[in-house]
Amino acid sequence: MYELYIFDTKSNWDIIRSIVIASTLMLFFTMAASFLFREFALPRSVILIAYILMNILLISWKILYNIIFSKSIGTILFIGSEEEEDKITNQILNQYGKKVHVKFICSSEPINQILKHLQFVDSIMIGSGIENEKKLKVIYHSVEKGKPVYVIPNLYDLLLAHSVNTTIDDTMVMAMKPLGLSMGQQAVKRLYDIVASFIALVLLSPLFIIFALLIKLEDPKGSIFYKQERLGKDNKEFIIYKFRSMVEGAEKMTGPVLAGKNDPRITKVGRFMRKTRVDELPQLLNVLKGDMSIVGPRPEREYFAKQFEKELNHYFYRNIVKPGITGYAQIMGKYTTSVDDKLRFDLFYIRNYSFILDIIIQFKTIIVLFDKTKAEGKKERKERIETKNLTLKS
Structure with a gap:
């Protein structure tokens, strides 16, 4: 776990x-x-x-x-688009440091050119934009040579990952179940949400009183709670509750803007609440009402959701289930994790949902509360991958 x-x-x-x-x-x-x-x-x-x-x-x-x-991991060959290169190579270096050496080849290169470099590396990572035919050939050759392969999944990969093996006569087929939760899973999840949110509200009531007083002490004229419209299951809007962590009327001048790391609109009490996630606690009321679940994709504002849908044509799939206070994207990613990477985590959660997975996510959320890198994001390493030519970087 x-x-x-x-x-x-x-x-x-x-x-x-x-x-x-x-x-x-x-x-x-x-x-x-x-x-x-x-x-x-x-x-x-x-x-x-x-x-x-x-x-x-x-x-x-x-x-x-x-x-x-402890030993060197060796050389990883990343096959992807030039847009992905800086992001992925920096992430690999952040994860493994001096144990790894990264090479890059653009996925638009001829397949023979790509395959030629497989023998000179220890493992292969494949980006999300590569053509399926090229991806399959790279995987076949890598497996044949006994080299580990890491794939950044697209929607097809995520759907296939949890498919069921079956047969039609003597032909094996992969049955992809529809995205979403069954009626039984929804019933168990809802029962747990009601019990867990009610108990949590009772036990945490002293904390609610303390932070309500702190918010009022810092800004006596401001409200304690912040209410905002968010998209829920099946894109239905609902009012989400949070402890107010910004100055009153923060968006009247700026309009809808995502909060930055050192956002001047955030109050002193609000900065602490955001770091410890205390500002999210009133969402237990949303869970009790049935608008949200304890675990699920984080609810998004319609303004931003429409922007994300233009860039990611399967973004709407995340709203097949109820949004949650915490989720798979929150324990696996960071605050600075890109929208498309968070979407992969959310779709993985929906595809692989189980009651046990929900419990694991809740326990792992405890770790996130003590992990500064999850809240702030890791700084990019200054090491730059030097260019030998337009095709291969090492």
Whole structure:
């Protein structure tokens, strides 16, 4: 759940944070089980000692493993458009640092020219704009040579990924189920949303009072809550609730504008609430009402949604399900993640929905709250991929 077995991409701090959060959650569950069921009753001292030892041993093992087995990943060949090049190469360098060397070849080059370079690299990454015929040939040749292949998926890839194998007579076919949740899945999800949002509102009511007072202290004349129209399931509009984190009437002069990192319209209390996601808590009321779910794609404003639909012709698919307070795009991406990448995460979630996935996303959201890079986005590395010629960059 907390990616403790992915060694190559996690820093020592990431490892420590993941282990402490996972073991702390386990501690709470153990203490709750010990309190509720006599069969699991254990002395608190035993539970606490086990918690401390587990953290020490797991952290030591993971860091030691990283030190012993840390090695260079080698050379990755990225095959994509020139528009994708800077973004993807910087993301690879941000992820792997000095362990990797990146080469680039434009997907518009002849297939023979592309295949020629496969033998000189350790792994291949394929962009989203490449023609299907070229993509298949690259995958075939890479698999044949035993080289790992990473594909940035388009809608077709995402739909096919969770298809079901079946047969018509003796012919194998892949059955693609429609996007969206079944009636049973919707019923279970709604029941959970009602129970979870009601309990959360009761437990967090002191927090609501505290931040309501802080907002009023900073701006006595301003409102506590911010209300705005958003698009929900099937593009139906609803009113979303948030704690007000900007000055009153922030958009009267600017019009609809996405908030920037150091946006002067954000108040002091608002800046803290945005960093900790506290400003989103009133959306529990939206969940209880049925406008939203605990987990789902984030609801967008109609003004921005129309702009995104012009650039991404399958953007509207994300509104097949109810929007959520948190989602797969929020735990896997960052605040600065591009709209098309967030859309891939959202469509992956819709395609692979399960109640267990919802629970995992909620637990992983806890990690995001402690991860500054998720809120601010990683800075681009200054290393530039030098150009040898228009075709290959290394």
